[in-house]
Amino acid sequence: MKKVQKLIEKMNEMDLDLVLIYSVENSSKPSTYYLSGFTGSFSCLVIAKEKQYIITDSRYFEQAKSQTSFELVEFRGPDFIGTIASVVRQFNPRKIGLEFQRISHATFLKISEKIESEFVPIDQILSEMRMIKDEEEIANIKKAVEISEKALQKTLEIVKEGVSEKDIAAELEYNMKKLGADGTAFETIVLTGPRTSLPHGRPTTRKLGKNEPILFDFGAQVNGYCADITRTFFYGNPSEEFLKVYQTVYEAQTLALEKGSAKLSGKELDAIARERINQSGYGQFFGHGLGHGLGLExxxxxxxxxxxEKPLPVNSVVTIEPGIYLEGIFGVRIEEDVVVKEDKLERLTTFQRELIILR
Known part of the structure; x- marks a missing residue:
């Protein structure tokens, strides 16, 4: 309940009487899980300073009782928003916090028709709370990283000429689950040959050929928390240009890993890696940011x-993932998961970053 208590402190600062976390078809699953521990796809959390409720339907009654200490309100149809309103009315709230970015305009209109209160966006508050991880959250991400790396090592055993991207991706996902992952953090990316220049391409039936790169972007999920790792390998004999590009990406990432800390803003850390890539003449081929936060999403x-332009918070978890993408030829990306500390970046990923040539 520490996270709920922290939210209540924020509610006091904003003069909020109530917070609603509305999640239908997982529309606010991260916030729901973060605050209550509930993993179902259909619920509404009603958070008052003195009491907290979870409203859900019969699919999740038993699950809600076992996963959360919030008091269960059983929704038995047909009007979900009406049921929410009936719980809210007992508090006679003046101002209610709501995640504006997680609900549709149509849903907001229905809620505001049934509940005559002022609604205030709390998306930024929850985002800032979730940015800073506690020890348990970091341990979950670290476990997800460990499973991911072991699964990758196992999957490399089947990588050979003639095996398709889809088959390799399926093997990697199977290995992650077999090693203890709850699931995948996102759709696994496995790309080969010229398709590695697609930063977020999807696996196809294309088969790995001789003397081609292969790129993996993947991650396990453990207790709701995500890993996000990218490694680029080469099967066969790499060209001089590929070696140059790989070394450039590697050096850019190394500089960021060595110089990064909570003393720098996201912009400043991005610039460190970007400058190295610009110096090599590949700046126009690095089109995305250096990294992003990592956690429940x-x-x-x-x-x-x-x-x-804000300093990176201590104990936030971010990725460091420079890349160079030569359209229709090849791409290279290397991605690390790190914890931001006062004077350094603490790596969670341990898999070799230097180029591995597969034979």
Whole structure:
């Protein structure tokens, strides 16, 4: 309940009487899990300073009782928002915090029709709370990283000429689950040959050929928390240009890992890696930010890019993932998961960053 108590402190600062976390078809699953521990796809949390409720339907009655200390309100139909309103009315709230970015305009109109209160956005508050991880959260991410890396090592055993991207991706996902992952953090990316120039391409039936790169972008999920790792390998004999590009990406990442800390903003850290890539003449081929926050979602705050001028918070977890993408030829990306500390970046990933050539 520490997270709920912290939210209540924020509510006091904003003069809020109540917070609603509305999640239908997982629309606010991260916030729901973060605050209550509930993992179902259909619920509404009603958080008052003196009491907290979870409203859900019969699919999740038993699950809610076992996963959260919030008092269960059983929704038995047909009007979910009406049931929420009936719980809210007992508090006679003046101001209610709501995640504006997690609900549709149509849903907001229905809620505001049934509940005559002032609604205030709390998206930024929850984002800032989730940015800073406690020891348990960091341990979950570290476990997800460990499983991911072991699964990758096992999957490399089947990588050979003639095996398709889809088959390799399926093997990697199977290995992560077999090693203890609850699931995958996002859709696994495995790309081969010229398709490695697609920063977020999807696996296809294309088969790995001789003398081609292969790129993995993947992550396990453990207790709701995500890993996000990228490694680029080469199968066969790499060209001089590939070796140059790989070394450039590697050096850019190394500089960021060595110089990064909570003393720098996301913009400043991004600039360190970007400058190295610019010096090599590949600046125009590095089109995305250096990294992003990692936690219950694979992309969350803080951002490590040119738009974030705020210092990176101590105990936030971010990715460091420079890349160079030569359209239709090849791409290289290396991605690390790190914990931001006062004077350094603490690596959670341990898998070799130097180029591995597969034979």
């Amino acid at each position: 694979v992309h969350e705050e803080p951002r490590v890019n040119s738009l974030n």
